[in-house]
Amino acid sequence: MYDNDISNVVEADRAHVWHHLTQHKPYETSDPRIMVEGKGIRIWDQAGREYLDGVSGGVWTVNVGYGRESIADAVRDQLVKLNYFAGSAGSIPGALFAKRLIEKMPGLSRVYYNNSGSEANEKAFKMVRQIAHKRYGGKKHKILFRERDYHGTTIACLSAGGQPERNAQYGPFTPGFVEVPHCLQYRAHEQGLENAANYGELAANAIEEVILREGPDTIGALCLEPVTAGGGVIAPPEGYWPRVQEICRKYDILLHIDEVVCGLGRTGTWFGYQNYGIEPDMVTMAKGVASGYAAIACLVTTEKVFDMFKDDSTDPLNYFRDISTFGGCTAGPAAALENIRIIEDEGLLDNTLAMGARLMMRLEELKEKHKVVGDVRGKGLFCGAELVADRLTKEPVAEKLAQQVVAECSAQGVLIGVTNRSLPGRNNTLCLSPALIATEDNIDEIAA
Ligand code: PLP
Structure with a gap:
């Protein structure tokens, strides 16, 4: 099918491929x-x-390991039947995977398909902004994110990024994103909280302080990783999540959980948030959804969020005016259906x-x-x-x-x-x- 002479492949790579997250100078003298x-x-x-x-x-x-022939078969069967149609129409694997997914996510009901974690998070930010315009005259538009969390590589996602090492030299960023402090107890001394017995609660209270400073009527959503990944592998301490949920409810702030890493089993539950009894309004996921056998990401919402985009059909702007071309690829949900079966059956x-x-x-x-x-x-x-x-x-x-x-x-x-x-x-x-x-x-x- 292609040139299998590996020395040709190495030379083609060295000459033409720009690797992710890589300083290429060493490849002038060594092989990529x-x-x-x-x-x-x-x-x-x-x-x-x-x-x-x-x-x-x-x-x-x-997540399910390499070389899974059953996923390859499922994708192949789907591709020869129908590889693509724009996401304004449904597809058989798209509908069936959405149903399977929602069975694992009580309280949530709608799946919006796209291609990457960054894209799923962008869509969530767009939903928050559109809700702010429709319901609150644009005022409740700010999105809170946490120091050390990461939500993706686009400019809006970096604007919601709590890792300076990712953001350096890519500004200026998008206004309307506001940082809250991290909850890494091992580094509580950075916050003057090294001796706090109730660190989890205090770390959550720090979010409330930011909300009060900014004005609760300006905050639309709080976006958090359930367990922070690239920011240092941080499972929030005891007492953190119940207080976070309480704060979101108190100020009518949507809770957006970024499950791009944790989703589909990584933490031993279907989703990371399920370790903590959280009831999110929006959940994004990508990496483990099809274990890398096809590109797929999902933004999942409650019916309440979904309804805000259909409750006034006389308003020509009242629907989610968004598209993702490759969100219509059927390989993603076909692979994801088999992936979820494997996780369950094995x-x-x-x-x-x-x-x-x-x-x-x-x-x-x-x-x-x-x-x-x-x-x-x-x-x-x-x-x-x-x-x-x-x-x-x-x-x-x-x-x-x-x-x-x-x-x-x-x-x-x-x-x-x-x-x-x-x-x-x-x-x-x-x-x-x-x-x-x-x-x-x-x-x-x-x-x-
Ligand atoms: N969210 C989290 C928590 C991530 O770790 C990542 C990527 O590492 C992303 C979002 C972005 O996902 P993608 O690279 O698919 O755009």
Whole structure:
């Protein structure tokens, strides 16, 4: 089908491909890495080197593992039947996947299809803005986001981005996005709260302070990751979420949960928010929805939100005036239908809980043994180990050291990740998130 001579592939890549998140200078003298094949939890590069993939496709995506023929078959069958029609019409897999998804999300009822996590979040922001215009004369338009959270790569998503290392040099940003403080208890000292017994509640109260400062009648939505991913693998502390929900209800603020990483099983529940009894108004998801077998993202809302876009059919502007061309591709929902079946039939949520507990146990052991491991944390198969130069002051390790750990693991055949790298001091949490099919041996191999 294509040129399989790998040296031609490497040269074509070196000459013409611009890799994501990559400084290309080193490739002038060394080969770029090209991934060639995957099976289960293992993946092989162009030199035939085998890796245990400890980050599910690099970015928490391949939840059900590589080489799933049943997903490939489902996609192929759908493509030859009907590959595409614009999303203004429905499709068979689109309707069936929406039904399956909603069965897992009590309280929510509508699925809006698009292609990436960033796009799904953009759509949610647009909905908030349109609701503000229709109901509140445009006033209740601000969107709150949290320090350390990430919601995507577009300018609006970066405007809602709490990671300075992602945002540097891409401004000016879009007005109307306002940051609230992080809830990482290990770094509570940055907020003067290191001794607080009720840190979770106080971290949530800090959101209320921002709302009161800005004016509750100007805030349309609060957008949060259920467990923060690239910002340091942060599962919010006890007491945080109930208070957040209470605050949103008190001020009539829509709660938008960004499940782009957690969605479809990563934390051992279908969705990250379900660990905390939250009742969101909007949920976005992408990576694990079809485990990377096809591009698909979903924005899911309550019927109440949906109704605001149809309750006045005499108003020519009263519908969601938005389209995503490739949101009409049928490969996405066809793959997602098979993906969700696999997670259910193979009991992958239970496996995630069991293997996540084992990974945390192994990380605790590493922390006992190595002073450089300052904190270990996680939820399900979504774990992190924060590296520090000094346990007492919690000073982060030098960027190079965290990079070295990742490179050394790779040299030993295990792929792991590290949080964002561009600014010093923030690049120090190792990310460990294997596919939900991981076995005890896989977990032990990663830790070793
Ligand atoms: N939201 C979160 C929490 C993410 O981690 C990411 C990507 O890493 C995104 C949104 C953006 O998703 P995408 O890269 O599919 O646009």
